[in-house]
Amino acid sequence: MHSALHLTRTQVLAFRRNVGALDERLPRGPRSLRRAAWAGLQDSMPRAALLSIHARVKGTKPSTWEDPSLVQVWGPRFSAYVVAARDVAIFTLGRLPDDRKGRGVAEELAARLHAHLAGRRMTYGEAGRGLGEIPNRLRYAARTATVLIRWDGARQPTVWTAPRPEVDPYDARLELARRYLHVFGPTTPGAFAQWAGISPREGSSAFEALHGSLIGVRTPVGDAWILARDEPTFRAAPRRPAQARLLPSGDTYFLLQGADRELLVSDAKRRRLLWTPRVWPGGLLVEGEIVGTWRRAHETVTIETWRRLTRAARDAVEAEAESLPLPGVYGRIAVRWD
Numbered sequence: 001m002h003s004a005l006h007l008t009r010t011q012v013l014a015f016r017r018n019v020g021a022l023d024e025r026l027p028r029g030p031r032s033l034r035r036a037a038w039a040g041l042q043d044s045m046p047r048a049a050l051l052s053i054h055a056r057v058k059g060t061k062p063s064t065w066e067d068p069s070l071v072q073v074w075g076p077r078f079s080a081y082v083v084a085a086r087d088v089a090i091f092t093l094g095r096l097p098d099d100r101k102g103r104g105v106a107e108e109l110a111a112r113l114h115a116h117l118a119g120r121r122m123t124y125g126e127a128g129r130g131l132g133e134i135p136n137r138l139r140y141a142a143r144t145a146t147v148l149i150r151w152d153g154a155r156q157p158t159v160w161t162a163p164r165p166e167v168d169p170y171d172a173r174l175e176l177a178r179r180y181l182h183v184f185g186p187t188t189p190g191a192f193a194q195w196a197g198i199s200p201r202e203g204s205s206a207f208e209a210l211h212g213s214l215i216g217v218r219t220p221v222g223d224a225w226i227l228a229r230d231e232p233t234f235r236a237a238p239r240r241p242a243q244a245r246l247l248p249s250g251d252t253y254f255l256l257q258g259a260d261r262e263l264l265v266s267d268a269k270r271r272r273l274l275w276t277p278r279v280w281p282g283g284l285l286v287e288g289e290i291v292g293t294w295r296r297a298h299e300t301v302t303i304e305t306w307r308r309l310t311r312a313a314r315d316a317v318e319a320e321a322e323s324l325p326l327p328g329v330y331g332r333i334a335v336r337w338d
Contacts, residue, residue, distance in 0.1 A: 004216070007219050011235075020252060022242060033057060035056075036052065040083045050325060051248035053065065055247055055248075064325065072148065073092055075095075088145055089145045089167035098201075110161070112131055124138050135156075144164060177203075177206040184260075185227065191257060194257055241287050243313065243316035244286050246320050247282055249282055273293055282294045294321075299333050301321040301334070
């Protein structure tokens with residue numbers, strides 16, 4: 001790779017916040033919801049996707065995740081994701097294995113599940129037992145784009161089947177790579193493969209197919225690729241960052257691995273506080289920088305900062321916390337500073 005463009009940390013993070021709608025919220029509506037979910041919204045923690053939407057879209061309510069324009073699927077790495085209904089094929093068929101054996105397992109399991117359900121909906125535990133399979137194995141069928149889920153966090157996911165979209169898996173894979181490049185760029189084939197839950201060879205093949213639309217760049221953590229059409233945005237003056245955003249566990253902005261974590265949080269001790277071995281906390285974004293973590297228990301939001309915040313910043317964080325659209329919480333949200 002010959003990197004003609006050298007990007008600073010400030011440019012990279014400003015670009016990611018910009019395309020992720022974290023500097024300024026989008027107006028309400030299906031178009032904005034689709035943009036917020038351009039790389040999918042991980043929902044493995046109950047209603048994390050809803051809080052990710054809230055950080056990006058104005059007027060988010062506790063029921064917004066149920067908007068008709070959105071659905072839930074088992075997406076990258078078989079995690080629960082909220083995606084635009086029109087984009088299901090990208091996050092499912094885009095991950096269908098290239099090898100005949102892996103593809104056969106997914107398609108055979110999907111066909112058996114479809115026949116067993118016969119138009120019904122049931123918990124994945126019940127469906128798995130009915131097929132004589134470990135329920136978690138049903139996630140492999142999701143890569144055929146015929147399995148949808150609903151998971152509200154309190155019970156097992158409900159599953160049902162839908163017609164397979166008329167989308168070629170190869171085309172879906174390339175679009176998945178484009179979206180990853182747009183939201184997580186600059187990035188590498190290996191990082192894409194790890195995020196998507198596909199093989200390194202499949203990740204590399206996708207980048208090779210897109211080679212004509214990519215630009216090699218140099219970043220503080222190494223050489224990487226961006227979409228050529230994104231170059232003007234990288235070069236543009238950064239937008240003024242939002243005063244505060246509370247990003248939930250697994251939010252796209254810090255759903256990172258390896259060197260990308262070092263770019264976002266330079267201090268190793270602080271990285272261990274954000275990316276914990278077990279369930280990640282949320283990330284506290286203040287004026288464009290991750291400056292702490294947060295967790296919630298019912299109506300209490302506990303915030304741990306890594307540095308002293310100004311009074312204005314604390315007020316902005318508290319206002320953000322009090323605006324969280326938490327299902328089942330009807331009283332005022334209390335903020336506790338740790």
